[in-house]
Amino acid sequence: MKKHRLFSVAVLAAFFAASVIITACGGLNNPSKPATPSNPASPDEPKPEALQQLKSDQFPTTEDGKSYDRYKIEWTDAQGKEQTKTVTVDDIKNGIVLTGGVKEGTKPKVTPLVKNADGTETEKPDATQEVNPSSSTDWKLYIQAGIDELSKEKPDYDAALAKFREAYNAEQNNTTKAYYAVVQLATISIKPETVDFMRNKMGFATYPATLNALVNLDWFKEQTYKTRSWTNAYTYLFLEKTDGYYYRVSGHIASSPDTAKVSIRLPQNRNIYERGTFAGLNGKWVELGYDEAWKKIDSMPIADRKRWYDYNGPDQLPHTGEYFIVDNFDENGNYMVWNSPYIESMQGAAVAKRYDREIEKYISYYYDAQGSLYAPEMKPAADWYKELNPLLQIPAYIIEHSDSAKVDQLIDELYGILFGKEFANASTVLNSLDATKSVTIDKQLIKRLGMSGEDRIFPKDTDVELQKEQLLGLIGSMTVAKGAFELVQSYSFNTDLNILKWNWEKEDEILKNLGSYNQKQDPFNNGFLKGRNPQKIVNAKDDIVKGADLLLAAYKSLTDSETLPAKAKEELVKNIAFIQAMVKEIRDAVAEGRKANILIGENNPLAKPPVYPEPLPGEPHPTPVYLTKFEIDMGKVFTYEYFKLSNLFEMDGSKPKIYDANGSVPYMNLTLKRFMDDFVTVKFNNNSEVFVDFGIPLNDDAGKKIINFYK
Numbered sequence: 001m002k003k004h005r006l007f008s009v010a011v012l013a014a015f016f017a018a019s020v021i022i023t024a025c026g027g028l029n030n031p032s033k034p035a036t037p038s039n040p041a042s043p044d045e046p047k048p049e050a051l052q053q054l055k056s057d058q059f060p061t062t063e064d065g066k067s068y069d070r071y072k073i074e075w076t077d078a079q080g081k082e083q084t085k086t087v088t089v090d091d092i093k094n095g096i097v098l099t100g101g102v103k104e105g106t107k108p109k110v111t112p113l114v115k116n117a118d119g120t121e122t123e124k125p126d127a128t129q130e131v132n133p134s135s136s137t138d139w140k141l142y143i144q145a146g147i148d149e150l151s152k153e154k155p156d157y158d159a160a161l162a163k164f165r166e167a168y169n170a171e172q173n174n175t176t177k178a179y180y181a182v183v184q185l186a187t188i189s190i191k192p193e194t195v196d197f198m199r200n201k202m203g204f205a206t207y208p209a210t211l212n213a214l215v216n217l218d219w220f221k222e223q224t225y226k227t228r229s230w231t232n233a234y235t236y237l238f239l240e241k242t243d244g245y246y247y248r249v250s251g252h253i254a255s256s257p258d259t260a261k262v263s264i265r266l267p268q269n270r271n272i273y274e275r276g277t278f279a280g281l282n283g284k285w286v287e288l289g290y291d292e293a294w295k296k297i298d299s300m301p302i303a304d305r306k307r308w309y310d311y312n313g314p315d316q317l318p319h320t321g322e323y324f325i326v327d328n329f330d331e332n333g334n335y336m337v338w339n340s341p342y343i344e345s346m347q348g349a350a351v352a353k354r355y356d357r358e359i360e361k362y363i364s365y366y367y368d369a370q371g372s373l374y375a376p377e378m379k380p381a382a383d384w385y386k387e388l389n390p391l392l393q394i395p396a397y398i399i400e401h402s403d404s405a406k407v408d409q410l411i412d413e414l415y416g417i418l419f420g421k422e423f424a425n426a427s428t429v430l431n432s433l434d435a436t437k438s439v440t441i442d443k444q445l446i447k448r449l450g451m452s453g454e455d456r457i458f459p460k461d462t463d464v465e466l467q468k469e470q471l472l473g474l475i476g477s478m479t480v481a482k483g484a485f486e487l488v489q490s491y492s493f494n495t496d497l498n499i500l501k502w503n504w505e506k507e508d509e510i511l512k513n514l515g516s517y518n519q520k521q522d523p524f525n526n527g528f529l530k531g532r533n534p535q536k537i538v539n540a541k542d543d544i545v546k547g548a549d550l551l552l553a554a555y556k557s558l559t560d561s562e563t564l565p566a567k568a569k570e571e572l573v574k575n576i577a578f579i580q581a582m583v584k585e586i587r588d589a590v591a592e593g594r595k596a597n598i599l600i601g602e603n604n605p606l607a608k609p610p611v612y613p614e615p616l617p618g619e620p621h622p623t624p625v626y627l628t629k630f631e632i633d634m635g636k637v638f639t640y641e642y643f644k645l646s647n648l649f650e651m652d653g654s655k656p657k658i659y660d661a662n663g664s665v666p667y668m669n670l671t672l673k674r675f676m677d678d679f680v681t682v683k684f685n686n687n688s689e690v691f692v693d694f695g696i697p698l699n700d701d702a703g704k705k706i707i708n709f710y711k
Helices: 006-014 139-151 157-170 174-187 192-201 211-215 290-299 393-401 404-418 421-431 443-448 468-489 534-560 566-592 672-679 701-710
Strands: 051-054 070-076 082-088 109-115 121-123 134-136 220-240 246-254 263-265 272-275 285-287 323-329 335-338 354-376 439-441 464-466 595-597 627-633 667-670 680-684 694-697
Touching (some): 139 157, 139 174, 139 443, 192 404, 421 468, 627 672
Antiparallel strands (some): 051 134, 246 323, 263 323, 595 627
């Protein structure tokens, strides 16, 4: 079963990746004292238990004292489980950790592996040795043990993070601090506050408290839900014409040809038409098979119906592979057939009427179906949304369980989770790195972070040396995210959520809780999108500027790096130089309160004319349309209350203006052009308009309720 991971990307991007976007500026509004080298981030954590290891001099060698290229290690761990590990001569230089320890009374067995002429490997049992492991609290062994967990076919992320934490507790140096920062960030996604928020505020019933379960989507399940779907077909007109291409006939379907009559094998797409009898096809000419196909959908149980049918693709029309037997020409017949030589040779062809075909219209058949989705398991749903698509049940749960006056509180709680003590600890630890020393990050961690391989920053299967400025680039991106969050926090989102409690997939329920005017329900007058904290605007600007500075320093460090491979550096400059220019432009615009040129930078894809494929012979080459100017006024974006709701609509006093309320198509005017043109400047090479005002029609049931509400 193919798992639908689209939603998982959103969730993990908001929490697991928010683990990786959250570390920059001291966490909560009133954070506790941050960690320092003399005030460790985890002072209550005990010193780690010693690990069992094999040292490099314990591995068998050849007669002339040389090491073998590879070895197999076998041992019984402390839990009695048999373990096997294959290592190279390079792996053993710093010793090998025996994951899980060694069972008392047993010894690990080391066997050299010899490469054969054909490339295969053979064990060398005569050189096998049983060795006594030693105990060690060397920080390198804990890092290696964590990497070993990530190297498994099914990585154990929780065990890996535990080892990285133990490495930091064993010794605090540049490497252990960098790995410990990863621990702090990853912990954000599974700490108790996050688990409680995700379960009780978002409604994810089984949101896990372990990283393995989170990444492996153990909290997802296959869910079915009611939905509405449709399939389509063309209907046709057949007009009498002396040299037409079709004949009207009587006929029937058979599993095999009739040697005495014209027998036409039915492919997936056939040039035979019939008089429909079902739904919108009744009395219409339609391609043979659609009428019966629609009847089959109607007669089958809802659970067996597909959500989509493609009869021009994988879904076969009825009778495909069978035969249409032409009985005779018939002016009242129910079929139209193409005038092939076989038809023209039939008796009566010379006097039979002929027809031409024209498309009449496109007809849709709507039917109830059952959808299926791999999504988070939700807590029990209220009656009004229990039949919704599982993804729609997520915002519905929030609406059902959030007090209307506490939406802002919910946003602030999420801010506190993302930018709490783990965020502050990771930021402090990375800021305490010795800038004169690099940090080597193992290739397995780089791989699990998705940073190596084709089209990535680093080559595949390569350890990476990073400098302090480069690691602080991660903090920079998190700081920018924090600033964006604070911009959102400068507005109030409190409003009456009860008006949204209706089945959003049923038109007859739309806005059923909206009655006569009530200020609490009026988003224009109940404080919705009004300013609530001007200091957050100041914080947002400061954090975005600070974060951008760290990103720019990281970019410069990468491009100046002597350890980054030349090819990787070349690709980095080629693909990211315009982003660097854009980041600096936006940073300066935010700091100075001016417009930012979004088209800045070499190779900026937004500034390039589109490249179209060569047109077909005889067709004109499309004229490219592209941006010639794109500016955003950051001074206005960071103006307090700039995005309040009354700035987006044409108003009549404190209420939205409703045009022609008694007319056939009353409407409200969304002043998109006026508003967007005020802070965004966009021009195309053909001088086309970008933004236009939009009249929101109010002639349906929802519109009538809105008119009644504001009258």
